[in-house]
Amino acid sequence: MSSVSSISNQNIERRSTSLLKTSLGFLGLAVFLLIFADLEITTHDPWIELTRMLTGVITPNFTETENLINAIINTIAFAILGVSLACSFGFGLALIFQYRFVRISCAFVRAIHELFWALLFIQMFGLTPLTGIFAIVIPYSGIFAKVFSEILEESDPTPLKAISAETSKLSTFFFARLPDSLIHFKSYALYRFECGLRSSAILGFIGLPTIGFHLESAFAQAKYSEVAALLIIFYLVITTMHQWMRRSLLPFYIIVSLFILPWGMGDISLDNIMRFFTKDIIPLPLRGVEQFDSNVLVNFTSWFWMMISTQAWPGLLNTVVLTQIALVATGILTLVCFPLISPKFFNRIGRSIGYLFLVILRSTPEYVLAVVFLLLWGPSMLPAILALALHNGAIIGHLIGRYTESLKLRPDSPVKFNLYVFEIIPRVYPQFLAFLFYRWEVIMRETAILGILGITTLGFYIDSAFADLRIDRALFLILVTAMLNIGVDILSCYIRKHLRLSIKAETI
Amino acid sequence: MNKKRLVFVFSLLLCPIIVFAETFYFSAIPDQDETRLLTRFNKIANYLQEQLAVEVKYIPVKSYAAAVTAFQNDQIQLAWFGGLSGVRARTLVEGSKAIAQGEEDKKFVTYFIAHSSTGLNKSDDFPRAIAGKTFTFGSKGSTSGRLMPEYHIREVFGKGPEDVFSRVGFSGDHSRTISLVQAGAFEVGATNFKVWEKEKALGNIDTSKVKIIWQTPPYPDYNWTIQGDIDNRFGEGFTDKVQKALLSMKDKVLLNSFPRSAFIPANNADYRSIYEVGKKIGLLD
Numbered sequence: 139m140s141s142v143s144s145i146s147n148q149n150i151e152r153r154s155t156s157l158l159k160t161s162l163g164f165l166g167l168a169v170f171l172l173i174f175a176d177l178e179i180t181t182h183d184p185w186i187e188l189t190r191m192l193t194g195v196i197t198p199n200f201t202e203t204e205n206l207i208n209a210i211i212n213t214i215a216f217a218i219l220g221v222s223l224a225c226s227f228g229f230g231l232a233l234i235f236q237y238r239f240v241r242i243s244c245a246f247v248r249a250i251h252e253l254f255w256a257l258l259f260i261q262m263f264g265l266t267p268l269t270g271i272f273a274i275v276i277p278y279s280g281i282f283a284k285v286f287s288e289i290l291e292e293s294d295p296t297p298l299k300a301i302s303a304e305t306s307k308l309s310t311f312f313f314a315r316l317p318d319s320l321i322h323f324k325s326y327a328l329y330r331f332e333c334g335l336r337s338s339a340i341l342g343f344i345g346l347p348t349i350g351f352h353l354e355s356a357f358a359q360a361k362y363s364e365v366a367a368l369l370i371i372f373y374l375v376i377t378t379m380h381q382w383m384r385r386s387l388l389p390f391y392i393i394v395s396l397f398i399l400p401w402g403m404g405d406i407s408l409d410n411i412m413r414f415f416t417k418d419i420i421p422l423p424l425r426g427v428e429q430f431d432s433n434v435l436v437n438f439t440s441w442f443w444m445m446i447s448t449q450a451w452p453g454l455l456n457t458v459v460l461t462q463i464a465l466v467a468t469g470i471l472t473l474v475c476f477p478l479i480s481p482k483f484f485n486r487i488g489r490s491i492g493y494l495f496l497v498i499l500r501s502t503p504e505y506v507l508a509v510v511f512l513l514l515w516g517p518s519m520l521p522a523i524l525a526l527a528l529h530n531g532a533i534i535g536h537l538i539g540r541y542t543e544s545l546k547l548r549p550d551s552p553v554k555f556n557l558y559v560f561e562i563i564p565r566v567y568p569q570f571l572a573f574l575f576y577r578w579e580v581i582m583r584e585t586a587i588l589g590i591l592g593i594t595t596l597g598f599y600i601d602s603a604f605a606d607l608r609i610d611r612a613l614f615l616i617l618v619t620a621m622l623n624i625g626v627d628i629l630s631c632y633i634r635k636h637l638r639l640s641i642k643a644e645t646i
Numbered sequence: 647m648n649k650k651r652l653v654f655v656f657s658l659l660l661c662p663i664i665v666f667a668e669t670f671y672f673s674a675i676p677d678q679d680e681t682r683l684l685t686r687f688n689k690i691a692n693y694l695q696e697q698l699a700v701e702v703k704y705i706p707v708k709s710y711a712a713a714v715t716a717f718q719n720d721q722i723q724l725a726w727f728g729g730l731s732g733v734r735a736r737t738l739v740e741g742s743k744a745i746a747q748g749e750e751d752k753k754f755v756t757y758f759i760a761h762s763s764t765g766l767n768k769s770d771d772f773p774r775a776i777a778g779k780t781f782t783f784g785s786k787g788s789t790s791g792r793l794m795p796e797y798h799i800r801e802v803f804g805k806g807p808e809d810v811f812s813r814v815g816f817s818g819d820h821s822r823t824i825s826l827v828q829a830g831a832f833e834v835g836a837t838n839f840k841v842w843e844k845e846k847a848l849g850n851i852d853t854s855k856v857k858i859i860w861q862t863p864p865y866p867d868y869n870w871t872i873q874g875d876i877d878n879r880f881g882e883g884f885t886d887k888v889q890k891a892l893l894s895m896k897d898k899v900l901l902n903s904f905p906r907s908a909f910i911p912a913n914n915a916d917y918r919s920i921y922e923v924g925k926k927i928g929l930l931d
Binding site for chain 1 (some may be wrong): 676679680681682683684685705706707709710711712714715716718719720721738761762763780782785786787801814815816818819821822825826828829830831833850852855898900929931
């Protein structure tokens with residue numbers, strides 16, 4: 139007996155050491171990258187604008203926005219249609235996730251920010267609801283596939299042992315594997331729906347008729363009372379979600395959503411779709427080429443080299459620097475945030491305040507946070523890092539906080555600070571790292587939308603290409619981003635396997 | 647299925663084509679005042695509908711690129727573009743033409759503005775002292791907030807903005823450019839003169855914090871551009887009818903949406919200089 143327990147003790151110790159080593163490795167890398175990151179504080183008079191913002195926050199104006207009700211309904215409708223479709227596709231893909239092709243395709247579609255998917259579809263479908271639905275369905279299917287397949291992998295193997303060897307694969311799946319996973323699928327789908335609401339709102343930034351449409355306008359024009367009202371409404375939609383999002387009502391919601399979206403925003407024409415594939419996305423030097431000669435090759439090579447040396451490579455470096463620093467900052471903020479909603483640290487009233495605080499942080503678009511910090515500190519990586527870290531830290535903090543609900547404490551466990559440092563942190567740490575590694579690729583994707591700060595990430599160049607209507611360049615850079623993301627995905631998978639980190643399904 | 651029924655189904659399918667004449671869609675780039683876009687531009691739609699005797703609908707868009715794409719996709723037939731976006735749209739859609747511009751668009755200018763801490767003052771010559779400062783453009787696709795200021799920066803310094811300034815941002819919006827420079831978040835910026843005047847009238851500008859240090863030489867800017875095949879689809883002379891309707895818009899409420907004092911005729915050649923500048927600085931292929 140004693141030898142067994144000493145082996146398991148050794149194992150635990152070895153694992154703790156590798157957890158610590160990995161964490162320190164990432165921390166060290168982030169500190170090293172800080173040398174290259176521009177963090178200079180340069181601002182002078184932020185208070186005029188910040189006072190106007192604060193005034194707006196305390197005087198929200200709910201009557202200023204036109205078609206407000208439509209915008210709220212559209213935001214929900216896009217999320218319902220997008221997420222439920224993606225959930226079905228993701229489930230199908232999860233069943234064949236063992237194929238490398240499927241895994242890579244899913245990593246590819248996940249790599250591209252919803253806004254960029256939408257910008258691609260706008261070329262084909264214009265500002266029709268189809269654009270918004272596809273922009274959510276495609277990346278979300280890839281995310282669902284990945285998480286569902288992992289939940290299936292983690293499912294309790296006991297029922298498998300009890301069934302006869304002759305049972306068909308199909309029956310095994312439906313009666314032995316699925317039942318244990320189903321509840322986790324449901325809770326994950328609900329979590330994704332919240333993300334879907336955020337994505338849907340943000341799609342308004344580029345013209346779809348959701349809350350983001352008005353939020354972006356009001357924010358750009360410094361109408362902060364209107365901004366505050368729109369954000370409050372959005373927080374309400376998110377916080378009440380668990381009350382109205384019932385599975386039994388879902389079919390009803392789907393049908394209503396289909397009818398409610400403004401399909402009359404323009405016709406879908408085959409010509410536009412054809413033009414997209416045969417002209418828009420073809421690299422300029424190859425467009426309309428009848429004969430492929432050396433001249434064309436030279437032109438194409440110089441185009442390719444220009445794209446690599448002036449955009450893809452510098453964009454890649456900045457993306458990686460920003461991502462790695464923001465990842466570690468997210469981790470630190472998560473550890474600070476999660477006790478706010480944990481029953482181990484706060485009573486009900488305290489937790490409600492903590493809950494609200496985290497909802498506000500994670501539901502405020504990063505873009506809005508970035509502008510506030512830009513006013514405070516001027517243009518550098520600092521506002522970007524903080525905006526990304528607050529947003530993502532609040533999301534993981536929420537998940538970890540809820541995970542602590544299920545932890546059982548000994549009657550003589552320490553309290554307060556000691557409880558936090560010596561009991562809770564060690565016990566949630568593997569979960570925490572698992573979530574953080576999941577979020578890695580998300581953070582990278584989100585670096586895309588902070589071009590206002592003048593940080594030339596890959597996303598900055600993609601955005602510029604779309605602004606210049608150079609879809610060929612945009613697609614090229616999107617492919618580079620996707621490859622980077624696939625790389626990060628493989629690396630994060632390897633690290634999680636190596637550290638035996640898995641997301642315990644009951645936490646999502 | 648018997649023949650009668652088939653005919654019935656077919657006639658149902660054809661119904662929409664027979665009953666409704668084609669709707670005329672238009673849009674406008676929203677870069678000067680984005681508040682209550684629908685309310686304001688639906689008034690323009692009503693005005694055009696009265697003048698043109700066809701159904702007219704306004705499609706709201708969020709960016710220059712989205713407006714050009716909608717035009718290219720023929721989801722809008724008429725658009726109020728900026729100088730650069732108009733050139734882009736007319737390059738992409740063969741036969742499309744500029745038919746009107748604002749009175750003010752013959753001679754549009756960009757203001758270079760600076761935070762007081764830079765110690766820069768208004769000058770007639772290009773302020774070379776802005777080199778090394780932090781700088782913000784407006785939207786990436788804007789004529790007054792991007793194209794023209796970048797052109798003058800390249801002309802004077804012989805290199806791109808990223809090599810001239812310590813950091814280059816894109817605020818995305820003329821009003822935001824002003825508020826960022828006023829806060830000193832960026833030291834220098836370039837903004838649309840009409841927006842500056844509007845913000846100043848609204849009392850949003852504290853001239854002890856931010857001031858104009860230079861204005862560009864005038865250039866042609868905003869324009870109404872229409873699809874080339876419009877007469878075939880909406881009837882002979884329809885383009886002229888649209889132009890006439892725009893030029894005879896006298897109601898201040900309508901004109902303020904743009905905001906312009908009046909519309910005057912324009913044609914593609916008026917924007918030749920914008921095309922050349924766009925080519926020169928690599929924003930057009």
